[in-house]
Amino acid sequence: MAINGDPAGFWSYTHRDDEIEDGRIKRLAKKIANEFEGITAEELDVFLDKKDIKWGDEWRKRIDNALTGSTFFMPIVTPRFFKSEECRREILTFAGHAKSLGLEELLLPILYFDVPQLKDPSPDDEVMTLVAQRQYEDWTKLRLEDEDSPEYRKAVNRLAARLVEILERTAEVEPPPVALTDDIDPEDEPGMLELMADAEAALPSWANSMEQFGATVREMGERVKLANEEMSASDARGGGFAGRLRITQSLAEDLKKPVDKLGQLGYQYSADLLAIDPGILGIIRLVETEGVPGGNEAQVVEFFNTIRTTAGQIRGMVSSVREFSGSLDGAASLSRSMRPLVKKMRASLQKVVDGQAVLDEWERRIDEVSRMTEGS
Template identity: 25%
Template structure:
C-alpha cells in the first residue's frame, strides 16, 4: 500500500440556509471550489464542514472550539444581513470569536460577505455586525452576482484560498513544538493541561461572576422601565384613528420610547458581551475538568463554578418582553418613527435571549 504524502486541514463554514437557497446553492459551491483550489495549490486536502452535525460535535460543540483553533482549523462565516437574524449563526460566530480572542488567534476567522457589504460597519447597533467589520471581512458580492464558473468567481476564490493557506501556515508556525501529554517519566497526564492555566481560568470566572450579577440587575431595571412605557402608551394606539391622527400619536409614542429602548439595547448588548467572554472561560474550565482522573475530583471542581451559572432570573421576564414587543408589530408596520424607536429594544431583547441561551448550555454541561 502506498503512503499518501498529503495532509488534511479543516474548514468550518457557518451560514444561513436561506442564503444558500437564495443564491442557488452558491454557498455550497463556494466551499467545494475552495476545497478544489486548496488541493491544487498545496497538494493537501481541506475537510469542509457545513454544520455542527456534519463535524460530529453534537451537543458538546462549544467545548470543541478551542481544540479546533489550536489545530489551525479555519472558521468562515458566510455573511448576508440574514445571518445575524439566526440564533445558531450568532452563537457560532460569538463562540469562535471569543475563543480565538483568548487564544490570540482571531486571524483564523475568515469572514466572507456575499450580500449587504454596505451595511457592515463598526457603529451598527447589532454587535455581531460590528464584529464582522472588526475582523476585516472579504467582500465577494461581485463574485456571487457573477456566478460560479465566471472569471470573477474563479479569481475571487483563488485569492481567498491563497489567504486561507497563509492563515493555516501562520497558525502552524505558532503551534507549540510538542503536543505530548506525557510526563517526563513517561506516565500519561490525565489531569488538566496546565494547572496554572486552570487556576487562571477559575480566577477569570470569579472576576466575571459579580460583573454578570450587576449587569443582570441593570437589564432587569431597563426591561421594567421599557415595558412600563410601552404599557402606558399602548392604549393611545387605538383603532379608529385617522391616518393623520395615527401619525401624530405614533410620533409622540416613539419619542417616549426612544430613550428607554436605547438603554435596553445598551444593557442587553453589554450583558451578552460579558456572557460570551464568560462562555469562552467556562468552556476552557470544563474541558480541563473533563481531563481529571476521577469523578469525585471532577465533581468537586464543577462545584467551584456552578455558582457562575448566571441570569436564570431573566428567562421568564425576557420572554414576556419579547411577547410584548411582538404585540407592537401591527402598529410598527404603519409607523416609521415607531419602528425606529423600537429597533434598539428589539436588538437588546434578542441579545438578552442570546445570553440566557448560552448560560443554559453551562447548566447542561455541569
C-alpha cells in the first residue's frame, strides 16, 4: 500500500506523564509506528523529544509545506497536558494550519488519563473544547493492560489501521477556499487583496479588545493593592484575622463585575482570533505559493507590517497579564469568597496567553515568506 509523502507523527505529551508511566507513552508511539509499517510497508517517522532540534526543524518544515497531507499530530491528553503551556501552544498551532487546509483529521488526540471535563467542556478552555470535538482515541483502560497482552496489541493495531485510513481519505483533500468569514460564496471567491483588506479591518478590533482587557486587569490590580494596604493598616490596629476577613470579603464583592467583564472580553478575543486564524494562514500561504499580484507589493508589505505591529502590541500586554496571574497565587487561600473569582480570572488570563501562540505563528510564517520573496 503506497502512501503519498513521507508519513510522520508528532507526539505532544508532558515528560512527567511519561515518567510516571515508566516510559510507556514513548513505547506506545514506537509500537504504533512499527504496526503502521507492518500494514503499509512504509515507515512512519515518529518525533517524540521536543528538546531535540530535529523535532522543531521537522515540525516547522512540515507546517510550512502544508503539512504534506501526511503529518499526524497526536497529543497525549492528561490533566497535566492542559496545564502545560507548551502543549497548549502546539495543539493550537497545528489545529489552525490543519483547518486552513481541510486536514483536521490529522489532529488525533489520545486520551491517556481520564479528564472528566472533556465530557462537558467549558467554553472557557478552547484547548479542552478542541480536544473534545475531535474523535479522540480512549486509552484510559488500555494503559492498564500489559503491553504484550492480546488486548493491548489489538488496540495498537486498530490505531495504526486508523492512521492508514485517515491518510487514504486525506490524500485527495483539496484545501478549502481562503475565508475570513463563514458566508463566502464559492462562485465569487474574494481575491488576495480583498482578503487582506478584511483581515486588516479585523485586527484593530482585537487590539481594542485587548486594550480593554488590559485596562480591566489594571483596575483589578489597583483594587487588590488597595485591599492589601487596608489589611496592613488593620493589622497595625490589631484587627487580627477578623479584620482581614472583612477586607477580603469586601474585595471579593468589588471584583465581581470586573471579573465578569474580563471573562467576556477574554472569550470574545479568543473566539475571534481562533475563527480567523485559518484565513490568515491561508492568506500567507497564498502569498508564498502564488506570489504577490503585480504592482501590489506595497499593500502586501503593509498587511504583513500590520500583523507584526498588532502581535507586538499584544505581546507586551501579555507580559502584564502573566504578571497579574502570578499575583493571584495567594489570593484564593485568603477566603472561600475569593476562590471562584480567582478561578474565573485564571481562565480568562489563559485565553490571552493561548492566543499569543496564534499570533506568534503568524509572525513566524510572515518572516519565512518575507525572506523567500526578498530572495527571489
